[in-house]
Amino acid sequence: MPAASRRVLTVVVGAALGLAALGQAPLPAIAEDPVPFGWANDAGVQADGHVETDQDRQQILGSITANGGPKPSAGSGSAGPAPQCVWKSLDELGEGSSEGASDPFDPDGVESVLYARVCDGAVVGWQWFQVQDQGDLLAAATDDVRRRLPAPRPVLSPDPAQGLVVKVATWFAVPAGQWVPVTGTAEALGLAVAVTATPVALTFDPGDGARPVTCAGPGQTFDPAAPTPASDPACSYVYRDASTAALNGRSWPASLSVRWQVTWLATGGQSGALQALTTTTAVDAVVHEYQAVEGSGS
Known part of the structure; x- marks a missing residue:
């Protein structure tokens, strides 16, 4: 009106x-x-x-x-x-x-x-x-959540600054501090709506044409002091080709995304689920390929 x-x-x-x-x-x-x-x-x-x-x-x-x-x-x-x-x-x-x-x-x-x-x-x-329309408050609270959601901060192993390696699993994760629920609210004269986004899945798109890898949880970081695991974690990906094959000849256009499950709760106990939200950070994945060198006897 x-x-x-x-x-x-x-x-x-x-x-x-x-x-x-x-x-x-x-x-x-x-x-x-x-x-x-x-x-x-x-x-x-x-x-x-x-x-x-x-x-x-x-x-x-x-x-x-x-x-x-x-x-x-x-x-x-x-x-x-x-x-x-x-x-x-x-x-x-x-x-x-x-x-x-x-x-x-x-x-x-x-x-x-x-x-x-x-x-x-x-x-x-x-x-x-x-009376404030509950739908308006719900939209406002959802917008508040979107503003509060952090962009994923990729933690990759091996260290991407040194370059990833062909046929060696790349572990991907986000800091534990980013794997927590985020809540946004809107209220007017005794009527309040809280929208909560909870992280539920981590997705790594390697950018080399292969399908993205999705796993539950914030991922696992590599600890060089820990015993070598028997198998690679679910939050990992193995590159088959060096990034020199990428269109720019330097790096694969990878990305790391967090999917958030979104729910709402209003004054009076009404509640429900909303469409999931996704936050994404681009990653320049430089992938090297090293050739093994075999020595010959003299």
């Missing part, structure tokens, strides 16, 4: 809390407006009044404040620390009851929920907010 046509609903609460609209002109009434409103809890806090609709504002305004209640700091000249303020729904306020506070709908079907502005534990105002 275009911002210019956005409907923002403002609560005008009556004398039970001594609320005033702080210099605001009366809001224009529309059909079925005002809507009666009342709320109370066991602690004796109550509010009676009505709800009117403001079709003109494009921003959500906290324009109604309880007389005598804590207010935000006006600047450096204000005494004492600024109050700690949060928005809470009626449900979050705890035990209580309300009449006429059913969630309204805008003409386009978008639901709004009534929230209280709570500063230092005291209710200082009320406001209707449009």
Whole structure:
């Protein structure tokens, strides 16, 4: 919905809390407006009044404040620390009851929920907010995860700086610190979505035309002090040709990728799976071929 046509609903609460609209002109009434409103809890806090609709504002305004209640700091000249303020729904306020506070709908079907502005534990105002679409939050949280995912940092053995070797297994891995779940979040007024990406597979594309090799886990790094393994690890590849046969005559255009399994969890317990994500780092694989030299007796 275009911002210019956005409907923002403002609560005008009556004398039970001594609320005033702080210099605001009366809001224009529309059909079925005002809507009666009342709320109370066991602690004796109550509010009676009505709800009117403001079709003109494009921003959500906290324009109604309880007389005598804590207010935000006006600047450096204000005494004492600024109050700690949060928005809470009626449900979050705890035990209580309300009449006429059913969630309204805008003409386009978008639901709004009534929230209280709570500063230092005291209710200082009320406001209707449009319910944030969970799909929008899910998309935002997924984007947050994408930004956080690290590019794979290849760890190859033999050391690629010295060159890989034909017919000798190349071990590939990523640092253990990169093999951890990554979470992104998005939230709005009590509704939150967390998207978590968990690394599940490592893939090495050798770049020489052979099929990529995929293995589970972060791979194994070569330890020259360890006993020689009986077989090469799953995260390894054996080049058959030197990289002088590559198109550039120098190196094979290899790459190392991590596949991430992605899940989401929303406030209220809703959860699900999303399409997997992949991060990739290019590798210039210089592969040498050494000829054995046999000596003859003199």
